[in-house]
Amino acid sequence: MKKLTVLLAALLCLALLGCSKEPQHQHTFGTWRVTTASTCKKEGIERRICTECQFEESRPIEKAPHTYLKDSNICKSCKYVNFDDAASVVEMGNTAPYEAGNVANYVWDVKIFDGKLYRGAGDYDKNSGDTPFITFDFETGRWSSVDIATDEAIHRFVEIDGKLYTPGIDSRDSGGWALGNYYALENGKWQKMRNVPNGIHCFDMIGFGGKMYLGVGTETVENTVAVSSDAGKTWSYLPLHNHDGGKFDTSPYEWSRTYAFAEFKDTFYALLQFKKTGATAYDMLVFRYDDGKMVYAAENTINARVSRNYWQSAFEWKDKCFITANGLYAVTDFAKPDTHKKIELPKGEMVSDAILYNNEMYVLSCLFNEDSTIKTVIYKSATGEEGSFTEVASFDYGARPYSFDFDGSYFYVGTGGVLSLEHSGKAGMLLRVKPNA
Ligand SMILES: [Zn+2]
Numbered sequence: 001m002k003k004l005t006v007l008l009a010a011l012l013c014l015a016l017l018g019c020s021k022e023p024q025h026q027h028t029f030g031t032w033r034v035t036t037a038s039t040c041k042k043e044g045i046e047r048r049i050c051t052e053c054q055f056e057e058s059r060p061i062e063k064a065p066h067t068y069l070k071d072s073n074i075c076k077s078c079k080y081v082n083f084d085d086a087a088s089v090v091e092m093g094n095t096a097p098y099e100a101g102n103v104a105n106y107v108w109d110v111k112i113f114d115g116k117l118y119r120g121a122g123d124y125d126k127n128s129g130d131t132p133f134i135t136f137d138f139e140t141g142r143w144s145s146v147d148i149a150t151d152e153a154i155h156r157f158v159e160i161d162g163k164l165y166t167p168g169i170d171s172r173d174s175g176g177w178a179l180g181n182y183y184a185l186e187n188g189k190w191q192k193m194r195n196v197p198n199g200i201h202c203f204d205m206i207g208f209g210g211k212m213y214l215g216v217g218t219e220t221v222e223n224t225v226a227v228s229s230d231a232g233k234t235w236s237y238l239p240l241h242n243h244d245g246g247k248f249d250t251s252p253y254e255w256s257r258t259y260a261f262a263e264f265k266d267t268f269y270a271l272l273q274f275k276k277t278g279a280t281a282y283d284m285l286v287f288r289y290d291d292g293k294m295v296y297a298a299e300n301t302i303n304a305r306v307s308r309n310y311w312q313s314a315f316e317w318k319d320k321c322f323i324t325a326n327g328l329y330a331v332t333d334f335a336k337p338d339t340h341k342k343i344e345l346p347k348g349e350m351v352s353d354a355i356l357y358n359n360e361m362y363v364l365s366c367l368f369n370e371d372s373t374i375k376t377v378i379y380k381s382a383t384g385e386e387g388s389f390t391e392v393a394s395f396d397y398g399a400r401p402y403s404f405d406f407d408g409s410y411f412y413v414g415t416g417g418v419l420s421l422e423h424s425g426k427a428g429m430l431l432r433v434k435p436n437a
C-alpha cells in the first residue's frame with residue numbers, strides 16, 4: 001500500500017508538475033532521519049531520501065512521553081498535569097518560580113475565568129520581583145506564565161462587568177511612586193495600565209454604578225479611593241467626609257491605605273487603614289460611598305488577615321454582606337459594628353475564603369491537627385445561617401488553605417504557609433479537590 005502511494009505520488013508529480021527529470025523507478029530510500037525531534041508538546045518530523053533521485057519523503061514522529069519528577073504528576077518540561085481521576089485530592093504543583101519556603105509562593109487568590117485558572121503569587125513585603133501571571137489552561141491541561149506583572153505580588157483577581165482585573169500591589173516600574181498600575185485581561189492577555197496617580201500600592205478594585213474604583217495606598221492621607229469614569233483610562237480621588245457632611249479630619253495621620261471593598265445595599269464600602277503620625281499605631285475604619293464622596297461609617301471590627309488580604313472575600317447575599325477574614329462574618333449594617341456577627345463553623349474552624357456558586361455559599365476552612373498537618377474542610381450552606389453548614393470535602397495536608405474556587409465539578413484550593421509548616425514545601429501548592437459523593 002505504501003509503495004503504491006509513493007508510485008502514485010510520483011506519477012501525479014509527473015502528470016501535474018511535469019517534473020520530467022524524475023525517472024520512473026522504484027525509489028531506494030535511505031534510513032529515516034529525524035529533522036525535528038518530538039517533544040511532549042509537539043510532534044516531530046523525520047524524512048528519508050531516495051539515493052537515486054533525491055526524492056524526499058517525510059512523516060510525523062509521535063509526541064514524546066511527559067517526564068514526571070519523582071512523586072509529581074506535573075511534566076517538568078511542559079507543565080502538563082496528569083490528573084488521577086480516582087484521587088480525591090490531586091497536587092497540581094507549586095508553579096510559582098520562587099525557591100521553596102519563600103512566602104512569595106503562597107497562593108493568595110485562586111480564580112477560574114474563561115476556561116483558565118489564575119493564581120496569585122509574590123511578596124510585596126520582602127519584594128520578590130516581577131510576578132508572573134501563573135495560569136492553568138483547562139483545555140491543554142498545562143500551566144504557563146507568559147504574561148508578567150511588573151509588581152511585587154498579585155493578591156486578588158477581581159471581576160468587573162465580565163472582565164478580569166488585578167490591582168498592581170507594588171509597582172517596580174521606573175518613575176518611583178508617581179504612578180501605580182492595574183492589569184486587565186484582554187483577549188486572554190494581561191495588559192498593564194500604568195495610570196493611577198500616586199498609586200504605588202493598589203490593593204483592591206470594584207465596579208459600581210458604571211464606574212471603577214481602586215483602593216490605593218500612598219504616602220498621602222487624602223488620596224486613597226480612586227475613581228475612573230472612563231473604564232480605567234484616567235483616575236481621580238474621592239474626598240473623605242464625616243457623617244455630618246464636613247471633611248474627615250486626617251490631621252492625626254501621615255498616610256492611608258484602602259485595603260478592601262464590599263458592595264452592599266446599593267452602595268459600596270471601603271476598608272481604610274490610617275497610620276498615626278509619629279506612632280506605629282493604625283486606625284482601621286470603614287467608609288461608605290455616597291454620591292462622589294467616601295463617608296466615615298464606623299470602626300472596622302473585621303480586620304484579621306488570613307493571608308496578606310484584609311477581607312479575603314466580601315459579597316452580598318441573602319440581605320447580608322458576608323466577609324471572610326480568618327473567620328466568616330455576616331454584616332447587616334456596616335455603621336453598627338455590634339451587629340457584625342461571626343458565624344461559627346461546626347468545629348470552630350478557621351476560615352480562609354468563601355465563594356458563591358449556584359446560589360450556595362462554599363467556605364474554605366481548616367483545623368490544625370496535632371501531628372502538624374492541617375485538616376482542610378470545605379463547607380456549603382444554602383442560607384449562610386450558623387448551623388446550616390454541611391461538609392462537602394475534607395483532607396489532611398501539610399499546608400494551610402488560603403484561597404479557592406469551584407467549577408461545579410472540582411474545588412481548586414491554593415495553599416500558603418503557617419508558622420512551623422512554612423517550609424514544608426507544600427505551601428504554594430494548587431490542589432484539585434473532589435467533593436464528597
Ligand atoms: Zn527515486
Ligand SMILES: [Zn+2]
Pocket residue numbers: 040041065066067075076077078079080
Ligand atoms: Zn510534558
